[in-house]
Amino acid sequence: MTGTWNKAKGAIAVAVAAMGCAATAAGAQGAAPAAAAGAAPIRIGFIGELSGSTAGVGQDQLDGFKLLVERNGRKLGGYPIQLIKEDSQMKPEVANQVARRLIEREKVSIITGVSFSNVMMAVHKTITDKEVFLIGSNAGPSQIAGAQCSPYQFITSWQGDQAAEAIGKYAQEKGYKRVVTMAPNYQAGKDTVAGFKRFYTTPVVDEVYTSLSQLDFAAELSQIAAAKPDAVFAFFPGGLGIAFAKQYAQAGLMKTLPLLSVFTVDALSLPAIGDAAVGMVSGSFWAPDFDNAASKNFVQAFEAKYKRIPSNYAAQSYDAAQLLDSAIAKVNGKVDDKKAFAAALKAADFKSVRGNFRFGTNHFPVQSMHVVQVAKDAQGRNSLKTLATPLKDYQDAYQGLCKMKS
Template sequence: MIHAALAASALSLSFAAAAHADPIKIGFIGELSGPAAAVGQDMLDGFNLLLEEQGGKLGGHAIELIREDSQLKPDVARQAARSLVEKEKVPIITGVSFSNVMMAIHKYVTDHEVFLVGSNAGPSQIAGKQCSPYQFITSWQGDQAAEAVGKYAQEKGYKKVVVLAPNYQAGKDIVNGFKRYYKEPLADELYTSLKQMDFSSELSKVTAVEPDAVFAFFPGGMGIAFAKQYAQAGLSGKQPLLTTFVVDALSLPAIGDSAMGIISGGFWAPDFDNPQSRKFVKDFEAKYKRVPSNYAAQSYDAALLLDSAIAKVDGKVGDKPAFMAALKAADFKSVRGDFKFGNNHFPIQGMHIMEVVKDGQGRLNLKTIATPFKSYQDAYHGQCPLP
């Protein structure tokens, strides 16, 4: 009887210990202040949507989400990453909105064997030669959406195109992506500073060229300013505006009706007709009272990926080979439909063309009109030494 009582007592203590196990720490790095704050906040909201629906758990285990604001400053992001890794001892970092921030922290984080589940930035370097087995990107490689738009422009027969983008890694990747499938010589190639909000000089050059179409990439507040000024310059309706990440659920209310007809490339839109996407859109709108953007969608997928992988290892994320294999398996239902990782741990996925229209509720929204690429792997995976 004594032995039975001791055994029962030990079993009770083990259950109590399990019940009070320390939560798994996950660091979130994103732009949560300044002109790009809406992007970081939508990513955070997308991640939190699943986390809060599951009572603060992923994979059945309690999660402590530690937020860090990078302020769109690489030095600040490096300090945030160092704090998360060395002070908080996080095994996982997610988020990361901009490619210059990703390049500032990627090597440090992955060299410390911390899993980097990036849910926006996808610079070409980490898709290629600088890839790491500890990176798992749930968004896209930076060229891919622009490649889809370039193919669309080629198929539309546009012979004279001006491209505009900020002068940083993502801007260069996106322009390269557009040129990879748009085979005509560009009429002009214009670069701006990353924080520029006045595009009058560039738009004057566009007006002088009189192109068949304009292709532009400007994230966050830059995109809103550019789209408004494009319309104010009288270019809407004259030269079709082709974009990546200029028009989305974040920017459309601010741009207004002048956004009608703008073309955008991307991996997902709110009209996707699969069960996971429909549930995500419904739940996001119910909770946050707004349409989710692609930033929220890819961050929700990051939470779904972690949910599946943490469950597979029963919360033992310190078993790095097992957790790495669980992440690579990507055993979850993505908002974009099918999802699998390539050798460089970037998604193999479809890339689509969307047009700004009014939806059934009279809201500006994105309607999918074409799919130039299905099950498409990025252009840099062959440079990545991972098998």
């Protein structure tokens, strides 16, 4: 949304008309003083997986965040920022090293990004104990949604169970009696399976866990074919999803055994999987076909800049930038006033691409969760269309374990 700028301190024109995104302009709330032009940049760290088979996840997060920053003339809230990016290499020990470097040497006030739950669990305490604000834009492990929550965390994506919960409810309503679940053997994999089973109340036939670096699923797929379930539920993000879905199709299972997924088919994996993915369903908080102005403007701007359909990773990171844009403006760039800045972040006073957005008591989003399906878009490309909304205005299952008062 456009804010009402403080006339006594001079009007600052916000050049966003060309992008068609006046609703998310810099300085969305409050009044950034004219002195902002000469202010020292607010230093923001970005940690993401930017190399290896999962690099697409971190890159889309980075690109989504930069889309708003660059449109605003490298400013957020009307104040210049310096974005310092770091590759965690999906190694918790490396992530912890770069988090410490960002805090101790680079003196960042804010860290955003963080792609995978094992990395989040490695850096969360390091960052929040130093009272640096962590604006997570992907990983949402159950621990930090619950007992290990922090007043310095604000997650703009989802808690790891939520999309799977939507698919679990969908599978229950479809009447599938025998389901096998598959996921990598790490925190997010365990969370997604737990989420699926929270709403799919029929006992699953089997739970299959694979190595986080595994790209060959031939043995597991043979095991599944022999079990003859009614459907398979799978979570394999980034490059893992591409490998799994292609092998699932090559094994002849795509046409005979419904594949229900979360973060396995998306804008990152669909070009590589091809038409074999058409008809697959997935759980998500957002899809490129969302019929609201903020989403339409985001999709149009992202495709114009990057020449590809944005993924959910880009969308939730764009929302992270929008959140900061609003909050920094509210405190007139004084992010070192931690109490005021936390309150400004908690207000979440921006137009999310997903529609309604607010933070729960654990600083995770309260949001609707949808089922989406792979289908051809108006340009003949494989994309995602919204199929159903099993969970509306939904708060995660762990918020009651978080003892924050606000």
